Amino acid sequence: SNTSDIFSGLNIHEVSFDDEGIIGKLSIISKHDFKDIKYAHITGYNFYGISQNLVEAPQELKSILDLGKIAFCLVNFKDDKYSSYAKNISGPKKILIKQKIFRKALQETVKFLGLNYHSVSIEGRSAGAILAAPLLKTESDYVKVALFSKPLLDPYTTFLKEQNQGAVSRAYEWGDIYNPKDIKDIFRYSPMCNLPIKSSSAVLI
DSSP states (O other): OHHHHHTTOOOEEEEEETTTTTTEEEEEEESSGGGOOEEEEEEESSSSTTTTTTOOOOOHHHHTTTTTSSEEEEEEEEEEOOTTGGGGGHHHHHHHHHHHHHHHHHHHHHHHTOOTTTTTEEEEEETTTHHHHHHHHHHTEEEEEEESOOOOOOHHHHHHHHHHTTTTOOOHHOOTTSHHHHHHHHHHHHHHSSSSSOOOOOOEE
């Protein structure tokens, strides 16, 4: 199957967000007229743009859209190397900015589709859980279910174990676990610190 086959007959609406040189693109995809959509499933991080690699996951796209009047929404982040300004931002701060963009993408989805209370599901795979988890608190009026697949839920403990086992440090991307400022930001973006203790949403891991 090629890209044109996958998207033939589908409605696609795209919006871009730019925050301190970090670019996020929201793609809302549906088989139905947008005005008829009642639900949305939003995911990101592991998908890098519908014009590029979504062709590798046509079955997931089809299985979501076949559920009925639902939109499949992707948030794609442009590689930071394209922005000279973003290069000067620390790894943890980039993650916090991406969390903010992901929240804006969900808010734009709700606004564009005119969605009602508890009409959104969010998905986070691996490190994508870092983007999705905060929405269970900040957007609890709309997010009903969060799906986490092999999630990075406790970054600090994970990175500490890796370093103790002699793994190559990923401080440039996630933060230095021995730097007090980075530690503070790691806990700010950590799903363990963002998942609500009490919530009307369901979390499936």
